[in-house]
Amino acid sequence: AQKVTQAQTEISVVEKEDVTLDCVYETRDTTYYLFWYKQPPSGELVFLIRRNSFDEQNEISGRYSWNFQKSTSSFNFTITASQVVDSAVYFCALSETDSNYQLIWGAGTKLIIKP
Amino acid sequence: EPEVTQTPSHQVTQMGQEVILRCVPISNHLYFYWYRQILGQKVEFLVSFYNNEISEKSEIFDDQFSVERPDGSNFTLKIRSTKLEDSAMYFCASSENTQLTEQYFGPGTRLTVT
Numbered sequence: 001a002q003k004v005t006q007a008q009t010e011i012s013v014v015e016k017e018d019v020t021l022d023c024v025y026e027t028r029d030t031t032y033y034l035f036w037y038k039q040p041p042s043g044e045l046v047f048l049i050r051r052n053s054f055d056e057q058n059e060i061s062g063r064y065s066w067n068f069q070k071s072t073s074s075f076n077f078t079i080t081a082s083q084v085v086d087s088a089v090y091f092c093a094l095s096e097t098d099s100n101y102q103l104i105w106g107a108g109t110k111l112i113i114k115p
Numbered sequence: 116e117p118e119v120t121q122t123p124s125h126q127v128t129q130m131g132q133e134v135i136l137r138c139v140p141i142s143n144h145l146y147f148y149w150y151r152q153i154l155g156q157k158v159e160f161l162v163s164f165y166n167n168e169i170s171e172k173s174e175i176f177d178d179q180f181s182v183e184r185p186d187g188s189n190f191t192l193k194i195r196s197t198k199l200e201d202s203a204m205y206f207c208a209s210s211e212n213t214q215l216t217e218q219y220f221g222p223g224t225r226l227t228v229t
Contacts, residue, residue, distance in 0.1 A: 035217065045158070045206060045220040091158060102148070102171055103218060105158040 003027065004094050006106035013082055014114050021077045021109045023092030029053070032096040034068065034075045035103065040088040048090075051075065079111075087113045117141045119221035121207050127227045128197055136192045136224045138207030147190045148208040148218060149182065151175070158206070164190065197228045 005024045013019045025034065036048040049059060051068050059066045063080045079086055092106040120139045128134050140147050149161040162172040164182055181193045190209075194201055204225050208218040 037220075043204060043225075044222045045208075047217050047219060050217045093158075099171070102160040102163055102173075103150070103158075104160070107157045 003104045004092055004106035006090075006092055006109050008109045009107070010110040010112065012112040012114060015084055016081050018078060018080050019082050019111065021079075021090050021092075021111065023075045023077065023106060025073050025075065025092070025094045027073075027094060027096045027098070029096040029098055032094060033101075035093040035095065036066065036075075036077050037091045037093065038088045039091065039108070045091075048077075082111075082113045084113050084115055087111060119207055119209055119219050121205075121221035121224050123224060124222065125225045125227070127229065130199060130228055131196050134194050134197055134226065136194075136205050136207075136226070138190045138192070138221055139188050140190055140207065140209030141219060142188070144209035144211050144219075146170075146210045146212060146218075147182075147184070148210075149192045150206045150208065150220075151203040152206065152223075153203045161192070161205075194226075197226075199228050202226055202228045 003026050007022055011019055032053045034051045038046040038048055049066055056068050056070055065078045067076045089108045089110045091108045093103045095101045095103055119141055122137045126134055145165060147164045150158050151161055152158045159175060160173050162176045162182055163170045167184060179195045183191050204223045206223045207221040210216050210218045
């Protein structure tokens with residue numbers, strides 16, 4: 001069974017639209033961490049956010065916001081007023097005690113922002 | 116800002132050859148990791164390393180793979196006899212500790228096995 005599911009394989013929107021990337025995770029641990037990474041076309045992995053399981057506060061960083069809901073095991077990522085430079089593959093990842101904190105990755109969502 | 120570096124950026128090798136991928140983690144970090152990403156696929160964990168020994172490894176990390184921290188700065192991944200299916204992007208990462216801090220990734224080494 002997938003531990004981290006990113007059901008959206010690819011999303012395409014026009015610049016300035018808002019877009020939400022979904023992430024659903026599965027774990028039996030009570031203590032775990034969730035991450036989002038961005039992989040632009042150049043290939044590197046860029047850390048965006050880490051959230052621990054005890055902190056359900058939503059977070060906003062500029063145009064980026066994250067909605068963590070333990071009740072639905074989801075950690076969704078919203079980009080407001082998208083820009084062409086946001087085009088990338090976005091990965092959600094889980095780190096849990098059971099797996100000795102290795103990162104377990106979702107399949108990624110390819111986001112295309114059209115001008 | 117400190118960063119993880121990896122060399123080479125691209126390595127081409129023939130099947131059956133040994134390759135060594137090199138990484139320099141962030142200097143005050145204690146935990147080191149290797150991941151790989153086959154083209155167009157998800158990132159997969161290979162191994163984590165702490166206090167000069169492997170702390171966790173995946174089923175991908177078989178006897179063909181080994182890791183080493185030969186000195187105070189480098190962290191290497193060796194593949195003894197490469198196979199075509201080893202072609203992938205290999206990412207090194209480091210973190211201050213496993214629980215609290217994020218893993219910072221290097222730019223990756225693209226390995227092409229022909």
